[in-house]
Structure formats: structure tokens, C-alpha cells
Amino acid sequence: MLSSYLTMAAILFCIGLYGALTKRNAVIVLMSVELMLNSVNLNLVAFSKYGVVPSLTGQIFSLFTISVAAAEVAVGVAILIALFRSRGSANVDEFNEMRR
Amino acid sequence: METVLSQYAWLVPVFPLAAFLILLAFGRGMKRTGPVIATLGSLASLVLSALVLIEQLGGADEYNNGFDWIQIGGYTLTVGFDVTNLTALMMVVVSLVAFLVNVYSIGYMKDDERISVFFAYVALFTCSMLGLVIADNLLMLYIFWELVGLCSFLLIGFWYYKPEAKAAAKKAFIVTRVGDVGFLIALLLLFWYMPDHDLSFAAIANVFGQTGLITEGITTLIAILIFLGAVGKSGQFPLHVWLPDAMEGPTPISALIHAATMVAAGVFLVARTFPIFEASPAALDTVAWVGAFTAIFAASIAIAQDDIKRILAYSTVSQLGYMMMALGLGSVTAAMFHLFTHAFFKALLFLGAGSVIHAVHTQNIHEMGGLGKTMKTTAWTFAVGALALAGIPPLSGFWSKDAILAEALHDHPALFAIGIAAALLTALYMSRLFFLVFAGKPRKGASGHESPAVMTVPLVVLALLAVVAGFVEMPFEGTGWFGEWLTGHAAAHEGTALVMLVSTAVGLLGIYLGWLIYVKGAIPRDAVTKRMPWLTRLLERKYYIDEIYHAVFVVSLRAIGRAFDAFDRHVVGGAVRLAGGAAVWTGRAATRMQNGQLQSYGLYAVIGLVILAAAIAGRRFW
């Protein structure tokens, strides 16, 4: 039972990671990051129910994660907008003015 | 009889040293007084050394005194002087010649602007030479040995603006240095092999006197190495090349350093350390053969030279060869005797030559001639010197050379033959020289004028000495006191009658030949040149020794240097650059990661994590 949740979460995590590292559109990149964080939530909840030593802590932890993730995305989008203003583009691979 | 003056023998070198220091300090100012001071210095040492000699002749005991120079742990190196008959005699010879040369130079160098420097150098040389003579141990002797080398170098290069002088000076220093290294190593060997590391001659004498203390092989090695030093200083083959070139120096210097004193130091060294050689027959043979070969070899070259001083230089080399041969034959007496007489007549010859050059301003004998009329004193004194050198009785050279030849005949006929041949050549080239310079009629209108008294007087004095010096040791009963006094045993006198006849005959023959060729012209001068030009050229080019040395040593050293230079630049430096390059290259790679793409940054991180985990945790699950 637990293992299936964990596998699920791991898959989600990898998908999120993949998206964050490959998608050109900055918004999608941020969403992929969300996906990663949510996979963690899945982990936590699963553990708090079916873990070795079940406890509520996991669920509380996941609440924290959710809220923090929201804040993170909010800031992210705000910054993205500023960036979009100055570049006129939301393509991640064009955000390379600074290099070497 | 107890020793009074001998205790003060250490003052002998001090006088010239004082003169040197004075000249060094205030020299620039005193062109007039400087020479006088130097001369007085040498005079002082002459007087004192003469007194010491008299005391020694009076049969005073040998005297030795010294102090510790360096003291390290259990070892000590000392400096000190000792007065023996040998050193007493040498002191007189050296200071006498030095004094005369000083006097002579006052006139000869009159017009040179750096005359005070010249006299300073001469004073320093005198000091060092005397120090060499009275040194009581090998180390101290080595020190002064090097110092006389330095002075010789300075004086050869005295006219520094002449490229030839520069080259000659350099050559002299370096070539003798080669010998000196041998000497140095001999010194090291002795230090570690001598019981309680005593380098004094006395110790050497009694250690090598008794057999078995030091093995045959080591003894020979030490002897040969010491001899190497002597070879360098005394211009023996194969290190003779510097001496003829040294004639670039002022002529009085050639007389003092390169005829009478320094070049004889090699002979003196061997004589001083003779116990070592006696302990090793092999070494003795080496010395004898090298000497003999040098004698004939140099004499043959002398015949073909045109530069008056070079001829004399080669004759010096040849005569030194004689002395070495004598030593090799085991007769210190004969060697020192010849050294003694040779000092006078060769100095005389050089000073005479100097006087000639002073007059005609050339050194090429073919450009001289007929000077006998204009320069009477010079001519006569020169004649005396020449005859003495040619070994015509009753002049000094005859007796000393005779002593050597007698030794040779006594225990080495082959060497005797070589000696005779060399004697013939000697007579020949000396007559050639004399007749070309003084006989005949002036060529190129080079009609000289006699030199001032300050130069001729030394000539006369030396001429007298050249005449009488031989009488101290004549091969007749009761006259051999010199050898007795000097070394404890007289020179060999077996069959001297024969020797005397032969050598005289040979000498006369040589002169006669010379007369036939260069005065009477009965034999055309180019007789030899016509038949075998190669021989003449070979002699003129001094058997191409210089060329060979240049090719073998100079060129190869330069090549090695260049090779090392390349190695240094490319291999050693390259390695360093490589190390630096590695760092920079890593940096480049790291910088290339910074492509501004945040997603690649993330990728690096993930890859890094995976690799890390796989590598480290992976080990466990392997």
C-alpha cells in the first residue's frame, strides 16, 4: 500500500523535475516546481497514515508545504512579470544575459 | 747555530703586500712615487731574504711557525711558514728577480698612464709568490698558488683594451684553473688520508717517507693530481697553451712571472711534495716523460715562431720540461739547480727582448736586425743569456742542464737522448733568434737606440748572475756543495765528462747551424719549408693544439650549455607552465558550465546528485 504511494510520489517528483529542467515556458517551469512540492506532500501524507510509526506530524508538515509553495509561486510569478516587462518574452532559454 | 732572522721570514712577503696596499689606496695620485714604493718593498724583501739565506748557509736549523686558520670540531686547518734551505733559496731568487724587474719597469712602463696600477699588481704578485714559497703546508701553498694565478691574469690583461690581451688573460686563468682543480682534489684526498689531517710538508715527508701508511694506489693518485696542478702552472704539455699567449702582457711581466718565478712554481711544488712522488714510481715516470716530451715538443715549436717573445715563451716551456724531467728522474737537486740558473738567464733574455721591443716597437724578429750595433749592452747581455740557455760552458745554463742530462744518462738513456735533441733545438732557435735580431743589417729601417740605464743595469746584473750562477754546483770533486746543502745529496756525476762533451758539442752545433742559415746563408732558410711545407706549417700552427682544444672543449661546452638552455626553457619551464595550464584549463571547463541557462544549472545539480549517490551509496549495494 505505502509503496504504491511512494512510487506515485516519486514519479510525480521526476515529472516535475523533468518539466522544470526542460520546458521553455517560464510559467510551466514554475508549475513543474509546484508538482515537485506536491509529490512531497503525497509522501508526507502517505507516511503519516501508513508509515512505520504513523503520526499527525506528516499532515501538519504538508500543510506548511502547501502554504509555502503558494507563497513561492506568487513571488515567482511576480518576478516573472517584471522580467517579462524588460525582455518581452517568457522563454527561459532567453534569460541568459549573464553568463561565463 | 740558532735561528734569529729566520723567525722574521714571514715579513718577507709582508713588505710587498704593504706596498700593494699603499698603492691600492693612494695609487691614482702618485704616478712618480708609486713605482718607487713598490721597488723599495721588493728591495726590503730582497735584503731580508738574503740575510735569511746567509743564515741558512751558515747552517741554521730549519724554522717553522704558524697558527690555526680554521678550527671545526676536531679538525684544524693551519697557516704558517717554514724556513728551509730550499725555501730560503727560492725566496732570494724570487725577490731578486722581482726587485730587478721593478727597477727595469720604472723605465719600461714610464709612459703608461696606469703605471701605479701596474706596480700595485707586481707588488701583489711578489707578495703572493713569496708567500707560496714560505708556505709550510699544502693548503696555504694552494691559496697563494691561486693568488699568483690571479696576478698573472691581471698582468697579462693589463692592457685590457687589447682584445688579444683580454683573450690571453682569460685563457691563462682558465687553463691553469684546470690544473688547479687537480691540485684541489689532491688536497682533499690528502686531508682525509693523512693521519690527524695534517697537511704540513713536514708531516707529508715523514708519512710518505715510511711505506705502508698510505696505499700505493692512493699515493700515485695524489701525486698525479698534484702534478696536474704543476702541469697547469708550469705550462707542461698538454696545458702549455696559455703560456705563449701570456706574452700579451708587458714584457717585464713575462720576465718575472712567465719566465723566472710563477711558472717555476710547478717545479717548486713537485719538489716540495717530492716524498709523495718518491713513494710512487709510476708518478715519477709520468713526471719524467711529460717533462721530456714537453722539452722537445716546445723546442720544436720555438724554431718556427717569428714573435721574439713567443720564441722565448716556448723556450721557457721547454726548459721547464727539463726541470720536470729532472724531478721525474728523482733529482730534486738538478731540477732546483736548473730552476735557479734558468730564473736568471731567462729573465735576462726577456728583459733584453723587452729592451729591443722598447726600441723598435715590434715583436717580429724578421722586422729587426742589425741591432747589435746600436744597442750594445742589450746585445751583449742578450748574447750571454742566449749562450747560457744554449748550454755553452762555462755559463750557468751549461752546468745545470748538464746535471740533468747526467741524471738522465745515469738511469734513463732514452730520456737522455730526448734531452740532447732538445738541447740541439734550443741552441738552434736561440742562435736563429739572436742572429736575426742583432746580426745582419737593419730591415725596415728599424734601427733601435739603446735603452736608459734604469733598464740596462738590471740586464747587466742578470748577465753576471747568468755567468756565475752555475758555479755553485759543478760536477767536480768538492764543488757539489749546493746539492748537499739543498737536498742532502749531490747530483749524479757519473760519466759527466761524456755528458759535458756531448752537450757542448750539440750546443755548438746548433749555433753553427744557426750561423750557417741566418748569417752566412750557406743553407737557404726555406730549405725545410720547400721540402716539407706541412712540417713548417705544423710547427707554425703549434701542432694545432689550440684549434683542437677550441673544438673539443669550448665548442662542446657551448653546445652543452645551449642544450641545457633549451632543456631549461622547454622541459623544466614547460613542466611549470603545464602545471599552471592544468589549473587554467580546469577553470575554462568550469567557466564553460556558466552558459547562463538556469535549466542547465539545474541539470548539473541533478546529475551531480545522481553521480554522488551512485558512486558512494552504490558501493554498499554493489
Add this chain to the structure above:
Amino acid sequence: MLMTATQALTGPDVAYLVPEILLVGAAIVLTVLDLLLPNTVRRGWISWLTLASLAGAAAAVIGQFAMFNPFDGDAEVVSLLSDSYRIDGFALVMKLVILTASMLILLMGIRTIERDDAIPDKGETFTMMLPAVTGALVLCSTADLITMFVGLELLGISTYVMIGFRKKSSLASEAAFKYIVIGAVSSAIILFGMSYLYGVTGSTNLGWIAWALEQAAADYQALVYVALFFIVAGFAVKIAAVPFHAWAPDVYQGAATPVTAFLAVVSKAAAFIALVRVIFNTAVIQTPFILGPGVSPVGEDVLLALKVLAAAAMIVGTTAALRQKNVKRLLALSGVANAGYLLVPLAIGIGSTSTNNLGDFAFYLVAYLFMTIGAFAVMAVVGRAAGHDELKGYAGLYYRAPWTAAGMVVLLVSLAGLPVTGGFFGKLFILLSAVQMKDYWLAAIMVVTSVISYYFYFSIIRQMFMRTAETEAKLSVPAPTGIVAWICVVATLALGFLPNAFMDMFEQAVTLSRDIWIAVPK
């Protein structure tokens, strides 16, 4: 079902939370003020109020030394909020370090930010520092994964914003975006690790984890590995250890210089402090082993990983800086290298005679704090004068501002690890511990890389002393910045001449058994 009895917040507990509360409160008040006040009012005083509140927090922390005296060996560690938050010697000292750094940076930034035209509203930039510092303080005394995460994010998000405030510069926005994405990913990774850690031990309390880990490692080895490695990797991103460092140069370059300094010092330090907490309760755990403290088998691998990270950071950071011409990026890379040096004491673990890791760590951290902030202060001045952060901007600085140049020499010499400076002794202590632990290869890498680093640190010196400037005009150094620079110089020298002052204090205040190894909650 395991439930830790939730513990109510009592009066004295609040006293222990004064610094954090103060900062949060100040942040709110100042932000509101900034909003309400009409634009005509100049915002200069906000920065000073921020500074004041930081100073207040610092004072409060010092006050706590009185309430809980770490120097007295018998003092009980104060544990709050059901053991998720602890006041111990390590926490207090580190809080002081963090606050000092923040104050210096703020002071140095006041003029710089005011003169930075790319920042439209200066006030917020300063106020935003307060939550960031609060996050850092939380990380200092966290004893629970949740608090740790919250602190981490509080710090992170506010720094994203601080970078982003430089709206008018597209570079800044780019930097902010890069930072937020990388930062978020790293948080995700850490979280993922944390979730597994929680899963196998059943608790988020570090003390509990330390206690339960050995058993868990036996049962679920793979999960424990994943957990720890993910956490390490996530923190490696925050502290910019190779190969997790690539974001640093770009982000540093884009941010305003004071913010860069904040990233380079405070963020890095806070992340390190949290990492110390984690490592010393998972990898370097107290064992009944005859030789005393040791490491668990899994821990050994984690430490090995840390060593590799440290080595990589030192090598890459130094070599990459060799050809770097932009001083900000250069300092970023030097920060990477220094992260490597700071990792060493964590990585080498502790042995029978060498238990000094935290002392070495703290000393080098403080030395790093001063020399880096000082360097950034000088950089702020020079960069502003030159209009860019390229190396050539320093040409002839000696003629234009001799004393600043002289001070910079001290800082650079310290960064290069040459005597007599804090940097030297910091490296020396770390080196000694590494050698005592027989990690010779690590020691060798340390020494060699710091020699290589001479090249670029001294290239700045070359510019300052051996090149001639375009203008001979004297350089005007704003008073606050100058003060900061000189405080840093003096501190660096002080650490060099009397290293024992700080070391002794730290060694008495912090003991592994009380302050680092968190006890299992009752």
C-alpha cells in the same frame, strides 16, 4: 499512533523568542508605514529604523546569554514549542554572527541602495531584510524539520524579493528568476529528503530522528540514503557547493551589491548552520563507542559525500575564478571555494582526539563574514565610481583612495589565506583538524587551491597598486560604507593576531553533547 504532547507557549518562552518577534513586528510596521506614507516623504529613515530593529534583536540575543548562560556547563538547554525550537549555545552564538553580518551589510547598503537608480522604492528593500534575517535566526535554533523548512523558505523567499526589487535592471530580474527557480527546486529536493526521513523515523524532531535513525538505517537503508543524500544535495545548492553552484555567479552579478553580500554571507551561513544541525544529528551521531563520538555507517557515506563536495567546491571555485574579470562573479566563485573550506570541518567527522569541528567551522565562518563583507563594501564603492564591476575598475585605486586600497589588501590577503589574518588561522585550524583525522588528500587540496587562489586575489591587488587609473580623481567613500569596510579590516586583523579570543569563547559556549546533539524529547 505516536503523539508528542503539544506544549503551550508560556511567558518565559516568549522572552526567548523576542528577537524573532521583534524582527517580524518591525518588518510589518515598517512595511505598513512605507505603504501609508505619501511618496513625497523621503524613505531614508526606514533604513535606519531597520538597522535599529536589527540592533535591538542583537541586544535581545545578548540578553538571552544572561537568561540561558551557555558558558556555565550545567545550564539546561531551553526547548520550546514542543521541542521544535531550542535556545542553546550554538544557536545564540550563531544568531549573534547572523545579526552582526546583517547589520554590517545594512549599514554598508544604506548609501549604495539609495544611490541605485534601478531600485524604485528603496524602503522595501531594507524592510525585506527583516523577514530574511528572521528566517536565518529560525534556522539557527531549529530542532525540527518543519521549523527548519519554514525558516529556510522565509529566508529564501525574502531574498528572492530583495533581488527582484531592483526592478529597472533586467539583469536583476533575471537573477531573481534564476534564483527562485533553482531555490525552489532545491527546497523541493530537501523536502523530498525530509519526507523520507520522517517516513523512516516517524518524527520530524531531530533528536528523535538521531535516536531512531540507526534502527531505521538497518531496516530501510535505501530510503535513509535517499533521504540524507537529497537533504545534502538541497543544502549544497543553498551553500553553492559544486556542482550545485552554477546559479551563484549569475545571481550575485544581477543583485544589488548589498543584496549580493547578504546572499554571500547571511544566506550561506544560515544554510550552513542548518546543515550542521542535520549532519550532527544524522551522520555524526553520539555513539556509546569506546572512543566516544563517532559516525554511523550510513553517516560515513554521507560524510564521504560531503568531503567530495568540499573538494569539488574548492577546486572548481578557485580554478573557475582564475580567468574571471568581473569582480562580483569572482567573489561569487571565491564564495564557492570558501563553501568548500567550510564544508571540511563538517565532513571530516570527529575522532578520539579531534572534536573541534564546530570551533574550526565557526571561526572560519566569522573570518569569512568579515573579509567578504569588507570586500563587498569596497566593491560597492569602486563599482559605483566605475559604473561597472569589471576588474579594470580597480586600476590605480591606490592613487585614488590609498587607505581603502590598503584596507582591501588586508581583506584580500585574508581571503587568500595568508598571515596574519583571520583567513589564515581559519584555514590553519581546519587544516589541523583534517590532518588529525588523517584526511590528507583533503588537506592537500585545501592548501593547493588556496595557493592557486593567490592568483586572482592578488590580481585585484595588482590592479590597485601596479596599474594607473584613467582618472586621478579622488574616490569619495560614503561614511557608512567606509566604516563597515574598516570594521571588517580591523576585525580580520584582530582575528589574525588574537585568534584565541573568539575560539575560547566559542569552545566554552558550545559543547557537542549539550548544544549540538539534540536530546530525545521526553
Add this chain to the structure above:
Amino acid sequence: MAGSFPWLTLLTFSPIIGLIVLLFLPGTNRRALRWTAIVTTLVPLALSLWLFAVHDASDPDAFREKADWITIALNHEAVNIESSAYVFQYHLAIDGLSLPLVVLASLVAVMAALASVHIKKRWKAFYVWFLLLETGMLGVFLARDLILFFLFFELTLIALFFLIGIWGSLNREKAANTFLIYNGLGSALMLIAFVLLIATAGASLNATQQGGDLVYTGDYATIRSNLTAENSLTNLPGHYENPFALSDGMRWAIFILLLAAFGIKLPMLPFHTWMLRVHAEAPPSVVMIHSGVLLKMGGYGLIRFGVGLFPGLAEEAAFVLALLGAAGVLYGAALAFVQTEFRLVLAYSSVSHMGIVLLGIASLNEIGLQGAVYQLVSHGLISALLFLIVGSLHERTGTTELDELGGLARPMPFMSGMLLAAGVASLGLPGLSGFVGEFLSFLGLFETMKWVTAIAAIGVILAAVYILRSVLKITFGPQQERYAALKDARLIEAVPMIALMAFIVLLGIYPSVLTDAMQGSFDDIIAQLNARMGG
């Protein structure tokens, strides 16, 4: 007679006092700056000469100054240890080994200060760094604590970096960099070695009830005794309970590290390339110090730390050392022979002469070791003199390329004479200091390695070759018009030349001045070696 007054501290830091005075002088007043610096350098000279006069080997503690500088309590939670601490001392002392070099350093410093008339710009900064450098080198020779030694060592590194980089000639920055990195690497190796020593041999455990007080110290004497004493922790078999044991492998590692570290400074083949550039680029007065004193720190370190701490290993490595030395002698000489730049000739000649030092060290007997130190001092004086002259020549002729020089003996007889004298001194002419050092080194080595010595002795010939070649090229030969108008040495140049020459002659004629001072300073090394033979 020493009393409690900290003479050594005064000696070491008196330049700093002058430095502080300098800081308050206007940067434009060249004379004031110069004379302040010169007077300042006179203080250490006077002090060191006084020390040299009153020092006697039998009473080594007469001038010992010892105080705990840094005492750091360490976390003491490790089992069985009550307390542990690092103790780094401020510890200055003199002995027969350091004293001659101290005198050398302060003497050369004075001469260099006089020679700094050639410095054309930024005098204030120059003298500031100059005095720092002097403090550094004096400290190096006096320090008896590893860390303290290292501090002074690095101080010279930094100071010299500035001196080369600012006042050098065309490629000064490159030269400064090469110097910094290369020597930095050297001191890095040294630091590793020192740290290894402190962590093992530096540790001493005083047993108490609760376990023991563990102290790590950098004190030279302690480390030395721990390394040699039979029953010290360091020499107990290294198993799990004893982290202080030094295995033979580790000993070798440390020894080799030290060898490389000081070999770079010396410089020993093949670590010499860095100093070529320094010789060629640095301002002459700085090269005087560099070649005259700083290279000597290498030799000093080799004897003090390499041989002093590991006589046994040194003995096993003696043959290699000797080979390196001989190689250096010949290699340097051959290279000096083909150089066309006079400074490079001198640089390679330094390589050659330092090879002789290595030979002396390799002999590991008293004669050789004293010879090595003697060679250090003598080469210090000679190369200082040579570069003093080079500086004056360069100022006048504007070049040191051999092909462009010649016939200078006529326009400037005094300097040419000095050059010649210095030349023959450096080719080891008896009566001058060079000979004694050379001779003693050879003499010492000859006892153990005859062939190596004999081969190295060839270097004596080569020395004559390359020195005469270059010196005669400069001074002798037909005069060149462009140099006809040159003036001979000014007084301020002549004075240091004469002074240095005087010392060279003194040491050449009466070596006991130095050898007596060194008497017995190697006894303990020799004793250990003999003990080893016995055991």
C-alpha cells in the same frame, strides 16, 4: 648580560618602528625618506653585530625570548582527555646557525637601502615594503616556533611581491606573479609539513587523574625532542589508540615536503625557473636582498628543519641530495656560460653556488654543514655586491645585455675593478670568502662521497669560465664611444661596495670569525647521526 630586555624583539621589529616614522613623512621628500630608511636599517645591523660579539654557544638561552602567543582551548569532549589546546608561541632565539644569517640579513639590508638611490618613483611605499621585508627575513632566522616561522616567511613573500611588481622593470607583474605562485606553492608544502608535525610530534600528553591534558604545540624544540626521544608518543608503534604516531612513510613524506619547500626557495634543481625572472625583472636593490638573503632562507630551512628534525632520513637521502647539488653546480654553470643577459648569468651562477650549499648539507658532517652555512653567507655578500654593481651599471648604461656592454674599465675604473673583484670572489678565489665556503663544503662531502665531490669540483673550472667570460666582456675590450662619458661610482654607491668587499675579504682571510661562532651548533645533529650509527 642579556638581562630581561627583549633584544631579539627589538632587533626583529626595529624596522617597523622606522616604518611608522616613514608613514608620517611627506611622500615627496625623497632625501628624508631615504635617510630615515637607511638609519632604520642601521639599528638591526648594530644589534646583530653586538649579538654576534657577545653570543657564546655554551649559553644558548642568553637571548631566548619565549611567550605563549596563541593558546586555544579545544573542545575536550573526546574520551580520556581532560583538556586539549593548541599552543603557538612567540619564541625567538639565536644560535650558531641563525646568528651569521641574521648578521648577513641586516648587513645586506643596509647596503640595499643605500643602493635604493636607483629607485625612481613612489619612494615612501618602496621603503615601507622594504622595511617590512627586512622584519620578515630577520624573523625567519630568529623564530623557533613553526607557526611564527611561517608567518615571517609569508611576510617576506607578500612584501617581495609588491617590491617586484611595482618597482621592477618591463615584465615586473609577470615576474611578481610567477614569484608569488611558485613560492606560495613552496610555503604551502611547508605548511602541510608543519601541520603534520604539529598534529603528531607537536602533541604532548600530560597524564592527570581524569585522563590527561593534550597540548599541540609548534615549538621547535618540543617537536625535535618528540621526534628523536625513544619513548615519545610519536615514536611509539602507531596502532589504533595512538593517533600521534608517525610511521616511517609519514616521516619520509614530511621530509620530502620540507625538502621541496625549501628546495624551491634555495633554489634546488629543478625548482629554479622562478628565480630567473625575479633576477631579471626586480629592481637591483631588491635583488640584492632576494639573492643575498631570501635564497638563504631555503638553505637555512633545509638545515634547521630538514636535517635538524630528520637527521636519519637526511642521511639516507644524502646521496640524492649530493647528486642534486652536483647537478645544480654543473647545470647552473653550463647555463650561465651561454646566457647573454648579465643578470641571468648571475641568476644561474646562484643556482650553481646553491648547489654547493646542498653538497655541504649532504655531507652531514660538521665541516660540510659549516661549509654550507659559510657558503650561504659568502654568496649572500658576493651576490649582493654583484647586484649592487649591476644596479649602478644599469643606471648608467641602461642595459645589462652582454653584447651591448664592453670596455667600461676606462670610463669607470673603480666599478670595473669592484666587478672584477666580486667576480673572482664568486669563482672561489682563495683569500676571498667564496673560497672558504666552497672548500669547506667540498672537504666535508669528500669524506663520504669522493666521486660526487670530484665531479662537482669541475664546476670550479666552469665558474671561472662563465664569470670571466661575462665580467671581462663588460669591463675589458676596446672602449665604446657611447659609454665614454659615463661617470664612475658616486660616494653613496662606493661606500656599500667597499663595505661589502671588506667583509668578503675579511671572511676570506680570517674565516674563524664565522666558524668559531658556528662552533658546536651542529653537535646535536652529529650526535644523533653517530647514535644512529651505533644503534
